[in-house]
Amino acid sequence: MKPRILVVDDEPAIRDTMRMILEYEGYDVLLAGSGQEGLTVAERETPDLVFLDIKMPGLDGLEVLSRLRGTNEALPVVIVSAHGSTTTALEAGRLGAFRFIEKPLSKDYVLDAVREGVELGSLRRENRTLRTALETKQQMVGESGALKQIMEQVRRAAPTNATVLILGESGVGKELIARAIHKASLRAKERFVQVNCAAIPEELIESELFGHERGAFTGATEKQTGKFEQADRGTIFLDEVGDMSAKTQAKVLRVLQEGEVERLGSARTIKVDVRVIAATNKDLEEEIAEGRFREDLYFRLSVIPISVPPLRERLEDIPGLVQYFTAQFSRENNRRPAKFSPGAIDALRRARWRGNIRELRNVVERLLIMSDREVIEGEDVQQVVRPDTRPAAGASEAAGVASGSGARPTTLREFKEWSERAFLVDKLREFGWNISKTADVIDTPRSNLYKKLEQYNIKPEGDG
Numbered sequence: 001m002k003p004r005i006l007v008v009d010d011e012p013a014i015r016d017t018m019r020m021i022l023e024y025e026g027y028d029v030l031l032a033g034s035g036q037e038g039l040t041v042a043e044r045e046t047p048d049l050v051f052l053d054i055k056m057p058g059l060d061g062l063e064v065l066s067r068l069r070g071t072n073e074a075l076p077v078v079i080v081s082a083h084g085s086t087t088t089a090l091e092a093g094r095l096g097a098f099r100f101i102e103k104p105l106s107k108d109y110v111l112d113a114v115r116e117g118v119e120l121g122s123l124r125r126e127n128r129t130l131r132t133a134l135e136t137k138q139q140m141v142g143e144s145g146a147l148k149q150i151m152e153q154v155r156r157a158a159p160t161n162a163t164v165l166i167l168g169e170s171g172v173g174k175e176l177i178a179r180a181i182h183k184a185s186l187r188a189k190e191r192f193v194q195v196n197c198a199a200i201p202e203e204l205i206e207s208e209l210f211g212h213e214r215g216a217f218t219g220a221t222e223k224q225t226g227k228f229e230q231a232d233r234g235t236i237f238l239d240e241v242g243d244m245s246a247k248t249q250a251k252v253l254r255v256l257q258e259g260e261v262e263r264l265g266s267a268r269t270i271k272v273d274v275r276v277i278a279a280t281n282k283d284l285e286e287e288i289a290e291g292r293f294r295e296d297l298y299f300r301l302s303v304i305p306i307s308v309p310p311l312r313e314r315l316e317d318i319p320g321l322v323q324y325f326t327a328q329f330s331r332e333n334n335r336r337p338a339k340f341s342p343g344a345i346d347a348l349r350r351a352r353w354r355g356n357i358r359e360l361r362n363v364v365e366r367l368l369i370m371s372d373r374e375v376i377e378g379e380d381v382q383q384v385v386r387p388d389t390r391p392a393a394g395a396s397e398a399a400g401v402a403s404g405s406g407a408r409p410t411t412l413r414e415f416k417e418w419s420e421r422a423f424l425v426d427k428l429r430e431f432g433w434n435i436s437k438t439a440d441v442i443d444t445p446r447s448n449l450y451k452k453l454e455q456y457n458i459k460p461e462g463d464g
């Protein structure tokens with residue numbers, strides 16, 4: 001669309017000149033002969049830029065400027081005046097005009113201001129969109145009793161300094177909850193520092209968390225501040241805390257107990273005031289039983305435990321989430337929001353959500369991208385999600401971490417592997433995890449079966 005420019009000036013000759021200059025360059029021009037008319041047109045037509053005369057009978061330019069800014073602060077305004085005095089110019093600048101040009105008008109100055117103003121306006125709008133997108137992305141949506149209870153726990157935990165441990169499957173909203181706690185806490189203005197313990201190689205995690213001095217180890221060419229120090233006075237979010245090595249666990253425990261950290265290669269301890277929120281999708285009690293997680297650390301972390309149930313246990317949340325994701329998508333992509341028919345919602349409720357809310361969000365986006373229709377129907381949904389028939393899916397779950405992220409397969413290859421895995425687990429179970437027998441029955445060499453067990457990380461149930 002052509003940028004639209006509003007010219008507010010009480011002199012007809014000026015309005016004509018401006019119209020000629022601007023239309024010649026391909027802009028859409030709107031005219032107003034008084035301040036009052038200018039405000040009305042601005043509100044109705046939402047122009048991209050306004051040229052505003054100062055000296056007008058009735059409402060003068062400065063007054064119009066301040067009212068315009070009150071209703072739309074992103075709108076760029078150029079002040080035009082024959083009576084340009086520095087005080088008016090200063091006043092206009094203070095009120096938020098981004099340019100001041102004098103009569104008689106020079107065509108070059110006008111066009112220059114237009115180019116700059118249009119650019120500025122779009123930057124300001126983009127900023128505003130990003131800001132609201134950021135804010136609304138952190139909203140927690142849901143009607144279920146489970147979610148309401150979680151919100152209540154967040155509200156109670158937030159103002160304290162107590163350590164919170166968030167437990168739940170992948171994609172259930174653990175990070176969202178951690179951020180909500182920080183935002184509702186007294187530390188909200190300080191930093192929220194996130195550390196993904198699973199993503200950082202074991203040799204580096206200590207220096208990530210606690211920092212190091214220059215020369216502390218080979219490759220430490222500069223000193224580094226650790227995440228705990230960075231989070232001082234704020235919150236640190238230890239994500240995937242179940243994946244920390246024993247050594248790191250010991251050090252984290254010390255920070256929690258003493259409230260101080262030591263950089264690698266330094267004997268000096270540094271006091272830190274950090275609120276810790278941790279999250280994991282592992283069953284920590286099981287990890288403890290198997291000697292992979294320290295029990296004392298677990299107790300320190302789980303002062304306030306928050307368990308987030310998977311989506312399949314709170315299907316009531318689906319309609320609200322779908323509506324929320326649809327609104328978000330259409331805002332971000334400038335589209336009219338589509339609707340999901342009751343049949344479509346029903347199909348979504350019947351689907352199997354291994355990836356939980358993250359997966360639901362992806363499915364909703366995919367449906368919106370693929371369909372141009374205003375209403376998404378049940379059949380559309382069925383083409384994208386598989387209904388919850390659970391072909392031995394329970395078996396693959398019981399057999400430990402599913403291969404990959406645990407999300408439902410999206411490519412053909414993923415699907416083949418996923419079904420092969422489920423089939424093997426099913427058969428192994430049937431034959432009491434007897435490898436020779438199973439291999440025999442499914443007619444594959446034993447060596448191949450062993451290879452598959454390793455490939456898919458299949459472990460006998462009740463092992464260890």
Ligand SMILES: Nc1ncnc2c1ncn2[C@@H]1O[C@H](COP(=O)(O)OP(=O)(O)OP(=O)(O)O)[C@@H](O)[C@H]1O
Pocket residue numbers: 137139140141142168169170171172173174175176177281321324357358361
């Ligand atoms: N109640 C909710 N309302 C709105 N959006 C949600 C809700 N819960 C989760 N989401 C969205 O779902 C996605 C996944 O959430 P999040 O990253 O917090 O999950 P997670 O539990 O940390 O997952 P993982 O274990 O894989 O790290 C995010 O885009 C998040 O904004």
Ligand SMILES: [Mg+2]
Pocket residue numbers: 174175239
């Ligand atoms: Mg997460």
